[in-house]
Amino acid sequence: MxxxxxxxxxxxxxxxxxxxxxxxxxxxxxxxxxxxxxxxxxxxxTLGYALMGNPRYExxxxxxxxxxxxxxxxxxxxxxxxxIFLSFQSPVEVPGITLGNFIRTAMEQRTGKRIRPWGFRKELKKAMDILQMDEDYADRDLNVGFSGGEKKKAEILQLLMLKxxxxxxxxxxxxxxxxxVRTVSRGxxxxxxxxxxxxxxxxxxxxxxxxxxxxxxxxxxxxxxxxxxxxxxxxxxxxxxxxxxxxx
Missing domain, CATH: 3.40.50.300 (P-loop containing nucleotide triphosphate hydrolases)
Structure with a gap:
């Protein structure tokens, strides 16, 4: 069990x-x-936000x-x-930080270890291929100008990388x-x-x-x-x- x-x-x-x-x-x-x-x-x-510790939810x-x-x-x-990871229903846009840098920073905070850029890029490409995402998205500001589907793919990309x-x-x-939906389900x-x-x-x-x-x-x-x-x-x-x- x-x-x-x-x-x-x-x-x-x-x-x-x-x-x-x-x-x-x-x-x-x-x-x-x-x-x-x-x-x-x-x-x-409400349950999802409470599990993640959002202070608005007492x-x-x-x-x-x-x-x-x-x-x-x-x-x-x-x-x-x-x-614990929460994928948001409506992901927010974060100007000034790229999707790739956001994920890399989150991984370093999660593991407490510095991540080498080359190895990170290789792992990121593998995950992006699963989600049929163009590699250029890694260098775009997080969710800025992304369509609804692209934002959801970016969320699942974070899931695959952060584990x-x-x-x-x-x-x-x-x-x-x-x-x-099929692509997100694949992730x-x-x-x-x-x-x-x-x-x-x-x-x-x-x-x-x-x-x-x-x-x-x-x-x-x-x-x-x-x-x-x-x-x-x-x-x-x-x-x-x-x-x-x-x-x-």
């Missing part, structure tokens, strides 16, 4: 004095892929344990060094056409090959899941996990939607 990586216990989270998540509990093991689904406004993205109760350590009070930078222990993908397929599949890493995929769609192995599925409604199951739960939601669970 895989070793437990993430444990969420009785977690409640609020934003501006409004509680969004209520007493959430679930565990995620190394090598597993979990999917968190639910209608718009259910609190799915933990009002409960604890987050990561790799055996209580990280409830840790900063986002500390959690990133621990090996986090836990990757949280928040609506990664949002706004992407069919071809872009996620590549990450799944590392059995020490785990995935939490937050989505209200199922397009990105079609080519991926899913171990557990959780349905979030009004800030509570109302049911959990295996990958077949994704097929049920695909066929019938969330109405059954919203009415519970």
């Amino acid at each position: 895989s070793a437990q990586l993430l444990s969420i216990r009785e977690l409640s989270v609020g934003v501006e004095d409004k509680e969004i998540l209520h007493d959430l509990n679930f565990n995620l093991n190394r090598g597993e892929t979990h999917v968190l689904m639910g209608p718009n406004g259910a609190g799915k993205s 933990i009002t109760g409960g604890h987050i344990f990561f790799d055996g350590k209580d990280i409830t009070e840790e900063s986002p930078a500390e959690r990133a060094r621990d090996g 986090p222990s836990l990757a949280i993908l928040d609506e990664t397929d949002s706004g992407l056409d069919v071809d872009a 996620v599949e590549e990450y799944q090959k590392d059995k020490n890493g785990a995935l939490l995929i937050i989505t209200h769609s199922t397009r990105i899941l079609e080519a991926l192995h899913v171990d557990r599925t959780h349905i979030l409604v009004d800030g509570k996990i109302v049911t959990s199951g295996d990958a077949s739960l994704v097929d049920e939601i695909n066929a019938n939607g969330f109405e059954k669970y919203i009415q519970q």
Whole structure:
């Protein structure tokens, strides 16, 4: 049985004095892929930001344990060094720093070691080939002038290069056409090959899941996990939607 990586216990989270998540509990093991689904406004993205330590999302109760350590009070930078990665639903533009330099700096902060430029470029090209990205993107300012699909590819490129222990993908397929979804899925599949890493995929769609192995599925409604199951739960939601669970 895989070793437990993430444990969420009785977690409640609020934003501006409004509680969004209520007493959430679930565990995620190394090598597993979990999917968190639910209608718009259910609190799915709130969970992702809370796990990453965004200060806007106040933990009002409960604890987050990561790799055996209580990280409830840790900063986002500390959690990133621990090996947690969040792919944003709407990646921001960062003028003045290239995509390549951003990734290299993040890798050095993650590992605490200086990375040689030649070896980094070789590894970066390999990852960019998987995502069908032109090498020129490495020398462009991070997300500046990128299309929606290009921004999502840049996020998955960071995932492949940083090799986090836990990757949280928040609506990664949002706004992407069919071809872009396939390309992004290919990058996620590549990450799944590392059995020490785990995935939490937050989505209200199922397009990105079609080519991926899913171990557990959780349905979030009004800030509570109302049911959990295996990958077949994704097929049920695909066929019938969330109405059954919203009415519970």
